[in-house]
Amino acid sequence: MERADAAWVHGRDQDTRQAALASRRVVIIGCGAIGAPVATQLAMAGVGYVLLVDPENLSWANIGRHPLGADSVGFGKALQLAKKLAVSFPHARFDSRTEEFGVILQKEQSLLVDCDLIVCATGVWSVESALNAWHIGGKRPANILYSWTEPHACAGHAVAIKPDDACLQCQFSRLGDAKTILTEWGSVGPKREPACGAVYQPYGPVELAWTTDLASALALDCLLGKILRSRHRIWAGPKTLLEAAGGSWNADWIRNREEREAGGFLEERVWAKDLTCPICT
Numbered sequence: 001m002e003r004a005d006a007a008w009v010h011g012r013d014q015d016t017r018q019a020a021l022a023s024r025r026v027v028i029i030g031c032g033a034i035g036a037p038v039a040t041q042l043a044m045a046g047v048g049y050v051l052l053v054d055p056e057n058l059s060w061a062n063i064g065r066h067p068l069g070a071d072s073v074g075f076g077k078a079l080q081l082a083k084k085l086a087v088s089f090p091h092a093r094f095d096s097r098t099e100e101f102g103v104i105l106q107k108e109q110s111l112l113v114d115c116d117l118i119v120c121a122t123g124v125w126s127v128e129s130a131l132n133a134w135h136i137g138g139k140r141p142a143n144i145l146y147s148w149t150e151p152h153a154c155a156g157h158a159v160a161i162k163p164d165d166a167c168l169q170c171q172f173s174r175l176g177d178a179k180t181i182l183t184e185w186g187s188v189g190p191k192r193e194p195a196c197g198a199v200y201q202p203y204g205p206v207e208l209a210w211t212t213d214l215a216s217a218l219a220l221d222c223l224l225g226k227i228l229r230s231r232h233r234i235w236a237g238p239k240t241l242l243e244a245a246g247g248s249w250n251a252d253w254i255r256n257r258e259e260r261e262a263g264g265f266l267e268e269r270v271w272a273k274d275l276t277c278p279i280c281t
């Protein structure tokens with residue numbers, strides 16, 4: 001007889017976080033190159049319920065940096081990932097929706113309210129700002145985590161927003177430009193996929209893993225009640241990666257901060273409130 005219960009699978013009965021994590025509910029909005037690995041890591045860490053939301057199908061160009069592979073190409077990312085995780089972790093629950101976030105917000109808002117954490121990994125400002133306005137406007141899941149990368153995965157960001165503290169908008173312009181940008185690209189710019197015009201940057205899963213780990217670790221801290229104020233974690237990639245991709249550090253990021261020049265480190269800071277913020281002030 002071999003044990004296959006959650007407490008044994010996720011930490012051989014030694015991980016004191018397991019009872020809490022098994023009772024947590026997480027919604028992942030955007031199951032792409034960040035959302036899908038974060039969902040997978042949270043499932044591996046023992047989170048008891050994960051709802052995956054993404055309207056897109058998996059394409060061949062996705063699979064080099066996605067936990068799903070060739071057998072899922074042409075099928076919905078959210079549906080396929082929920083199926084895969086359910087097979088891997090039969091003691092946990094996985095669900096999926098193939099509607100846009102806005103549709104979920106209209107038709108099934110309770111799914112968003114009744115969870116412990118929403119992870120928004122779309123990188124799309126219209127979705128992020130709508131979610132932020134909803135969060136601050138009175139519907140209150142305890143935590144929303146936003147994560148995105150800078151071009152070529154040379155820097156990554158994970159931000160945990162608490163509903164009664166600084167909101168996402170506080171550190172963004174009205175058009176959705178982050179106030180803290182680590183890298184600069186001059187004329188290199190992001191490359192674009194010729195067929196569909198989608199932004200394409202030729203980084204791989206290895207470079208991206210720093211950002212997905214950053215987001216997953218912050219998600220766990222949110223789920224375990226360790227995040228009391230809105231927080232920002234930054235991954236600054238190594239300068240060698242940045243230069244190989246044709247970028248340089250943003251002058252504001254390294255001004256008077258010589259120790260940041262080489263990159264390759266994590267930084268955690270307060271996500272500061274903007275007293276003129278149109279959403280939360």
Ligand SMILES: [Zn+2]
Pocket residue numbers: 166167168169170274277278279280281
């Ligand atoms: Zn704000």
